[in-house]
Amino acid sequence: MKLLRLIEIEAARLAxxxxxxxxxxxxxxxxxxxxxxxxxxxxxxxxxRVGSRDLTDSEIQSIRALVDRRIHQRVPAxxxxxxxxxxxxxxxxxxxxxxxxxxxxxxxADGDLDxxxxxxxxxxxxxxxxxxxxxxxxxxxxxQAKVDGADLSSQALEVAAINRHxxxxxxRIDLLQGDGLQAVAGRRYDLIVCNPPYVNAESMARLxxxxxAEPAIALAGGLDGMDFISALLRHAGSHLASGGWLVLEIGxxxxxxxxxxxxxRGLEPIWLENSSGCDAVxxxxxxxxxxxxxxxxxGGPAKxxxxxxxxxxxxx
Ligand SMILES: C[S@@+](CC[C@H](N)C(=O)[O-])C[C@H]1O[C@@H](n2cnc3c(N)ncnc32)[C@H](O)[C@@H]1O
Numbered sequence: 558m559k560l561l562r563l564i565e566i567e568a569a570r571l572a573x574x575x576x577x578x579x580x581x582x583x584x585x586x587x588x589x590x591x592x593x594x595x596x597x598x599x600x601x602x603x604x605x606r607v608g609s610r611d612l613t614d615s616e617i618q619s620i621r622a623l624v625d626r627r628i629h630q631r632v633p634a635x636x637x638x639x640x641x642x643x644x645x646x647x648x649x650x651x652x653x654x655x656x657x658x659x660x661x662x663x664x665x666a667d668g669d670l671d672x673x674x675x676x677x678x679x680x681x682x683x684x685x686x687x688x689x690x691x692x693x694x695x696x697x698x699x700x701q702a703k704v705d706g707a708d709l710s711s712q713a714l715e716v717a718a719i720n721r722h723x724x725x726x727x728x729r730i731d732l733l734q735g736d737g738l739q740a741v742a743g744r745r746y747d748l749i750v751c752n753p754p755y756v757n758a759e760s761m762a763r764l765x766x767x768x769x770a771e772p773a774i775a776l777a778g779g780l781d782g783m784d785f786i787s788a789l790l791r792h793a794g795s796h797l798a799s800g801g802w803l804v805l806e807i808g809x810x811x812x813x814x815x816x817x818x819x820x821x822r823g824l825e826p827i828w829l830e831n832s833s834g835c836d837a838v839x840x841x842x843x844x845x846x847x848x849x850x851x852x853x854x855x856g857g858p859a860k861x862x863x864x865x866x867x868x869x870x871x872x873x
Contacts, residue, residue, distance in 0.1 A: 560597075561608035563617060564589045567624045577765035580633035580656040581641050588634055592627060595638045596620045631766035643690050646697065649719045650688055653712035655775040657690035659752040660838050661806050663831040665694055670748065673802050673827070673840055678702050678747035680798065684738065684789070685753045687775060689717035689730065695750065696726050707733040707740035710774055737785065738792045745798045751789065752806040757782035757813070782810050783817055790818060790841075794852040797843035804829070804840045811836035824849050 568589035582588045594601050596619050612620075626637055635641040635656040641648050643657045644666045650656050664670060671677075677699050683692035686706030696704045706721075708714050714732050721730045733740040755778040756764070768776065778784050786807065793803045807814050811828070818824045824846070826839035847853065 558612050558617060559608070560593065560610045560612055561604070563612060563620060564593045564604075564608075567593065567620060570624060571628065574628040576628060576631065577767045580635055580658060580767060582634070588627070589624065591634055592623050592638070593620050595640070596623050601642070632770040633767050636770065641688075641690075644694060646690075646694060647723075648688055648690050648693070649716065649723060651716060652770065653772070654688040654710070654716040655771040657688050659691055659806055660831045660833050661691055661750050661752055661804055662694050664804070664829045664838055665691075665698055665750075667831070669829050670698075670750075670802075670804060673804070674748060674800075676747075676800075680744075680746045680748075681705070682707065682741060682744070682746040682749045682796070684741075684749055684751040685775075685785075686717050686732070687713045687752075689720045689732070691750050691752065692717070692730050693720055693724050693726060695748075696729050697724070702729070704730045705733055705741060705744065705746075706730055707735060707738075709734065709736050709740075710772065713772070713775070737788055738796050741796060745796055745801070747798050747801050749793060749797065749801070749803045750805075751803065753785040753789065754778045755782045755786060755806070755808050755810060757810070781813050781817070782808070783813060786814070787817070790824070790846065791850045793841070794843055794847035794850055797846065799843065801843040802840050803843075803846060804838065806838050809834070809836050811839075814839070818849075 568585040571588055572585035578584060578588060582591060590604055591601055597616060599607055627634055633656045635650045636652055639649060639651060641650045641656050644662045648657050679702055681695045681702050681704045683706045686692050686708045689706045692704050692706035706717055711734055714734055717732050721727055754776050756776040758780050761777050819826060824841055826841050828835045829838040829840055
């Protein structure tokens, strides 16, 4: 049988089984191509060249067995292949951390963060680094920058260390453990990128099995998804250098974010556009964060020492 024909058959099986996508692919055909080429040890973008190749019986069996595992175990394909790609960069992944897919990576690749900063950052923090994919992409994007990756989960940091090593970035990426910004006490950054846990309780209860296979600590953001984010916004200003920026992913929770933190006398985020739309990634200046949270910014006093959360939630 030709490889292309087997991929068609396996894609149909994946589609019929009702597996969920969203961990690197969005549909059954791409998922079957990924699993098929990975099983054969071929580059994942090589289907045009190898699609007409005849498969041996053992190759057919291996691909079918892998697709069987994907269907019956209901785990992301990346947990089976131990590899995921983000912006063309490969990352090791296993069940200790989520599969890399942050939309911030797209804004980074598109130069949006360079445009915001207007300069090359020297000190970057990837808060909630998980697998360290954003830390690695930042280090690759800005070869002069020193990058910290921080996470509460020591297991996630073990995976982060594997990816740091894989990309030869031990000298440029520090990995730190702690709760939120407590991991980086006393440090300031030109840029903080953060893809935090932001899934609200209702969505958590309805997650497909593939997402439930990921560590809950990486996803669950409390009742309205904003628990981690709320604490981060209060303290981020004291970890940003003058002219610094926080770039934050919030899923598609723009309405919730705006109701709680923006609006008149609230934060004034810039919404960054990417392939998921313009409600998933936002950017905030150090000055805005300091004014909002009543912190003294580097290089000048806060505009207003008043906390302005319009939700009725107490953040203090
Ligand atoms: C959505 S994952 C993001 C992982 C990675 N940055 C990515 O984009 O693939 C969120 C990460 O936040 C970490 N986390 C959860 N609560 C945290 C906390 N209180 N302080 C620091 N990290 C936390 C989780 O362990 C997880 O690795």
